[in-house]
Amino acid sequence: MASLMLTVSTSPLVHPSIRHNAFMPRRCIDQIRLHTTPPIRGCSLSIRSSSSPDTGFTRIDGNKEAKSITDEIKIEVSRMDASIHVVPGLAVILVGDRQDSASYVRNKKKACESAGIKSVDVCLPEDSSEEDVLKYIWNPCSVASTIAINPKKDVDGFHPQNMGLLAMRGREPDFVPCTPRGCIELLHRYNVEMEGKRAVVIGRSNIVGMPVAHLLQNEDATVTTIHSKTKNPEEIAREADILIAAAGQPNMVRGSWIKPGAVVIDVGINHIEDPSAPRGRRLVGDVCYEEACKVASAITPVPGGVGPMTIAMLLSNTLTSAKRIHEFE
Template sequence: MLAAVLRRGEVTLHIGARSWRVFSSLARSGSCRILKSPTLVSLDLHEDWTHKVDEDRQKSFDIQNKSNQLDAALIDGKAIAEEIRSEIANEVSWMKSSIRKTPGLAVLLVGDRRDCQIYVHNKILACDEVGIRSEVSELPECCSEDEILNALTNFNENPEIHGVLVQLPLPERFDEEKILSMLPLEKDVDGFHPSNMGNLAMEGREPLFIPCTPKGCLELLLRSGVEIMGKRAVVIGRSNIVGLPTSLLLQRYHATVTVLHAFTKNPERISREADIVVAAVGMPNLVRGNWLKPGAVVIDVGTYPVEDPSSDSGYRLLGDVCYGEAVKVASAITPVPGGVGPMTVAMLLLNTLESAKRVYGFC
C-alpha cells in the first residue's frame, strides 16, 4: 500500500549536547521513544547566509514531480495514530505497574453543541483505550462564568489530573481568554498557554507542550519521510489553534514558511511555490488543484460537515483541499476524514502522558 510505503520513511536527526535552561529541562520527557520528533532546542542551528546565492542556483528538490502520475500517495493518519496510541498504552501500563500511578485528563464542556459533544466523547474513548484516567465536567450554556472557573479550579487543584482542556469554541457570551488563562502552564496539554506559544516561537526555548494539531501534522510529515529543512512551506490560515503554531513549528524545522490569510493577494500563486502545503481554514474545497506545485505534499487540517442523506450520520466531512483535484497533482496527501484528526487526539494523549511523567519523575 502507498501509505505503508510512506510510513517506512526514515528520518535521522543528530542531537548535540547542550546546556539546558531550567524551563527547558522541565520540558524533557520520554516522548522520543514514541515520536520521531526530537526536542526543538536540538534543532536550533546558527544561520549562515554566506552561501545562499550558490544554493539558490542549484535549485535542487528532493520531492519528486509526480504530475505524470494519476494519484498522490495517501498519508494514513488513522494508521499512524493507532501505532502511536499503542505505544502510549504500553507506557501507561508500564507506569501503572512500576509506580502505581495513572495519567489523568480532565475536559470541560460548556453548552450542547453536537460537534463539541462528539469531540469530547471521542477523546474520552481514546483515553479509555490507552488506560488514561479521564473526567468530564459538562455545564449547560446558561451556566455562569463563576461555575466554569470553579470547575477549572477543581481540576487544577486535583493532583491526579495532569492535563486540563476546555473544549472550544465556548458560547460567545463568555470571555474565552479569561477562562483559558485559568489553565496552569503545567497542565496546559492543548499547548495554548502564552508561555508555551512563546517558547515555541523562540530559538533556544522548549515549550512544555506543543499544540496537538500542529504536533500531529509535523509527526505525519516526519513519519512519511518528507524532508522539511530548506523546503518552502505554505500554511493557509493563521488561527492561534492551528495556523500560527504550525508555521512556528515548521520554522523550527528550518522550512521557509509563508502564511496565507484572507487578505493575501494572489494566494494560489504563492501556494504553487510550496513543497509543503498545510491548509487550516475550515472552508471546504478552498484549495484547488491549481493552487499546488506538482509533487507538493499536502496536509489538510480542515473539516467541514455537509449534509449527506446517504450517510448514517446524515452528513459527511470535507476538507479545505479539493481532494479530487489535489490527488492528481500532489505527491502525497492526507484524507479527510482519517488524516490529521486521529493524530490530534493521539497528540493530546501523548501530552497528557508527558505531563504525568514530569510530575512523577518517571522516565
C-alpha cells in the same frame, strides 16, 4: 492524593470551546519520543519537483499512525501503573453543545480507553459563567494570568507563555499544541523532508495556523502564512512543497492551488449538507481531495488524517505531563 484539573477558558484564546488538562491519580514512568520514532514500514516520501511528476500517490494514513502511537502510549501507561501505581488522566470541560466539539470529546474518551488513560468529562451549558467553569478547575495556575490553567498541566499548550516559547528560537514549549504537532508528526513519520522546502500555511489561527508555521520554521522550512486578506492565495499556495490547509473552509483548496508533487496536510473538519449521505450531511476537509490526489504526491484524507493524530498527540502530552509532575525520566 491525585490532582485533578478540569479546565475551560472563556477567553478568546480558546476555540473550540474545549480545554484539556492532565491529571494523574497515582504515579508514573518512562518517556516516548515520538519525533525520534523511525519511519514507518519503509513508507518514505521525497517531494517531487514540479518538472518531473510521477504517478505515485500516497494517502497519508492518520488512523494507522495514531493507532501505532496510542499502542506505544498504552505500553507506557501499563508500565507506569505496574511500577509506581500511577495512571495518567485527562479531564475535559465542554461548554455548550457544538457538534464538532462533542464529537471530539467522544473520540478523545474512546482514545483514552484504548491507551489506559483515565478520562473525566464535564459538560456545562453554553451560558455558563466563568465562575461556573472555574469551580471545576483544581490546582489552578498561581501566577497572575488571563487563564486559570497551570501551564504544567495545560496539555493543549495554549497558554501564552507556552506559545511564546514555541515561537522563540532556542526555547522549548512545555507542550506542543496537539493539532500542529500531529501535522508535523505525520510529516516525520512519512519521511517528508522539510529543511529548505517552501511551506505554505493557509490560516493564521492561534490553535493551528500560527503554531504549525513556527513548527515548520523550526524544521528549517521557509514558511509563508496566507489568510483571508491575502490577495492571491491560489498563486502563493502553488509555491508550496508542503501545503497545510487550516482555514476552516470546505473544499477551498482546489487542484489548481497545488504544486505538482507537493505534500498536502488537510486540517479542515467541515460538515457540509449532502442529501445523498445517510444523515443528510458529510465531513469534508479544506482541500478538494478528489482534485488534490491527482496533483499532490501525498495528502491526508478527511476523516482519517489529522483528526486522529490530534487525539494521539493529546494522549502523548497527557503522558508527558504525568511523567514530569511525578519526576520520571
